[in-house]
Amino acid sequence: MNPKLAQKIAFSLLFLVTLIIILPVLMIVFVIVKEGASAITWEFLFTAPKDGMRAGGIFPAIIGTLSIVLCAVAVTLPMGVMAAIYLNEYAKENLLTRIIKLSIVNLAGVPSVVYGLFGLAVFVMFLKMGVSIIAGALTLSIMELPVIITTSRNALNSVPQSFREASLSLGVSKWQTIRHVVLPNALPGIMTGAILSIARISGETAPILFTAAAFYVPHLPRSIFDQVMALPYHLYIISTQIPNMPKNITYGTALVLLVLVLAMSVSAISMRIYFRKKKKW
Amino acid sequence: MVDKIIAKDLNCWFGKACSVKGLNLSVHSNEILGIIGPSNSGKTTFLRMINRLNELSNNFKYDGSLMLDGVDLKQIDTETLRKRCGMVFALPLPLPMSIYENVGYGPLRHGIKSKKYIDEIVEKSLKAASLWDEVKDRLDSSAMKLSGGQQQRLCIARTLAVEPEVILYDEPCSGLDPISTAKVEEAMVELKKKYTIILVTNNVKQASRVSDRTAFFLMGEMVEIGKTADIFLSPKDKRTEGYIMGRYG
């Protein structure tokens, strides 16, 4: 076959295949918005479910998810970033460090349901926290730690070594160099990674299944030791466990969850594009 | 003549590779000592030993002694040492901040809080690096927007701002055009009055133009050292002569 023609056919094929991936994404968003938009009312967003979930709103689930996620972020973000600083800036390059780095990379791939088991064994049972916001949040934060550490390390690593040398050569101390030269330049990368992580844990179900989520709690959480409803778990329940569920409530719940997660992801992605264009080095 | 820096029987290694062998050398106060030699001759390694930047590498080791004003470097706290021995790198290395922030960065980190005082330091340092007139109206614009030569002089100003005693130049003009090079050299000669300067360079002519004494390094060893005129006009060692004449490089 004529190589020019072969190329044309091949490229069109590649294009079509790429569409196969992208179109369903648009379709999912479109279907959920179309079917779910009618459910979105003040009542839906700000009241508790009624009639065995078949009416009313999803307010407790929204608050539950927000509280779990906020607690998780408060733990995982500072810890992850500090661990990344330690590994990237302070740790000596030796066998132990290599093993640690390798385990962190690999732990990022462990299934979320396994983290759920871990949270159940450690936080719920061993530390006797019970099924609670704090147990779920800690489970999610442990799950997200490897991801935060990895993305933060990449961001720190992308700051040129020469910047560090320039600062150190002025007699500026190591920590000041990290604080005033390395961190400001790594911050956009760390933040994008962090926001994407927050988006991810907001949508996770398996890790909170046996550590935090409750089928139905009519009131809002009073402390971090309460069980809560959570959006992703609520969506799972109403779409699989409850017969004769009004369609628009299920779609509406999916829509709220999707908007929450995609809003964060979109802002993280645009932030990254913005900083990449603005990058000075 | 006071010896500012004295190296005695200095050897150093990166892993197994020995990069400086049996070095004995003294640098006088207020002179420009030029160090010439082909690449991998250990001249930059020696320079980075003085402000202990080599020690950022895990596998760096050295023995022998290196003294500043008669005190062994190991006795001096790293930050103080680096403040006293400023460095200008081969490539201009402005930090990604404004011109003003670059120069003010050192003093600010060393704990000077008065804005007025830092303003003064910035102006004084930029003037000493012959950059002031070119940038005085745009101190707040990004240092990354300056030309290569201006960036390099900015780095000199940044080094001067922490008031060092010694300035270590590591091939400071390797990326610059002739006009910028002339300006950097001009600033260097001007600075000699106040500072002790070590200039590592690949450019033999540059050493002959600005340095008072010149040392020739080859494969980690110092072959010879002497008054610049003597080294260039009547080198004692055949290898020095060969290098200066451009037979190898």
Add this chain to the structure above:
Amino acid sequence: MFSRKVTDSIIEKLIFASGIAAILLVSLIFFFLLREGLGFFSEYSIKDFITGHFWYPTSKPAAFGILSLIMGSLFVTLGAAVIAVPVGVMAAFYISEVAPVSVRDVLKSGIELLAAIPSVVIGFIGMVTLVPLVRVMFDIPTGLSAFSGSLMLAFMAMPTIVSISEDAIRSVPWTYKEAALSLGATKWQTMYRIVLPAAAPGILAAVMLGIGRVIGETMAVMMITGNAAAIPESIFDPVRTMTATIAAEMGETVKGSMHYKGLFAIGLVLFVITFIINFIADTFLNRVKK
């Protein structure tokens, strides 16, 4: 000067402590899984566990054979890989080598958004759109089958496969391509004769990581594959995966019972499988970097 030293050393100690704590916490996972899982194996033989056909955790006597669950995971994963690997790698080629720059950014962002959609949302959409479609198209009693699960999972593995393959393709040195193009090869010939082999280790890593993602997926699988704990005979049979078993049953177990420990043992198996997969992928990726 003195105060700077003190602040620095306090902060550095804090960083050190955090780093160590994070690392310890993470290594705790393995310890606790092992503790609960090994408790199970002291009472039930590993051989019966892995090769037993029947998972009847609440019968008397109970049976804890996970072969059907392993087969369920295997069916769904292989099915997903067969679809996702060629599609994902082709898309990666399109994005990195063919698409114009402006289109590339849009496509990459789109794929990243796909990665962000929660699996429970994908599971829900699969239930209401894909499952009925599969039932009608293939005329089977229920659309809740390994096949539907594979389709959905292929889709969910896409972001991993595409983005990591794309990195691998882009890291092929420009000089390779230049050499081929200067000899008169077309862009397409250069792509599959030069770039594909050069990027192969990275693409392999991408495939491994994609498969790791698929094996570990829980919610969407639980909602779509029908959850029948029997060894499937065809791709259109309902299956139950290891992940779905844990998720579906853990809520109802008595804490500390054999059933509870058995689920931890499944977790341990999953942990080991995914750890090995990631380890291999990481080895490939490191080879690419060199």
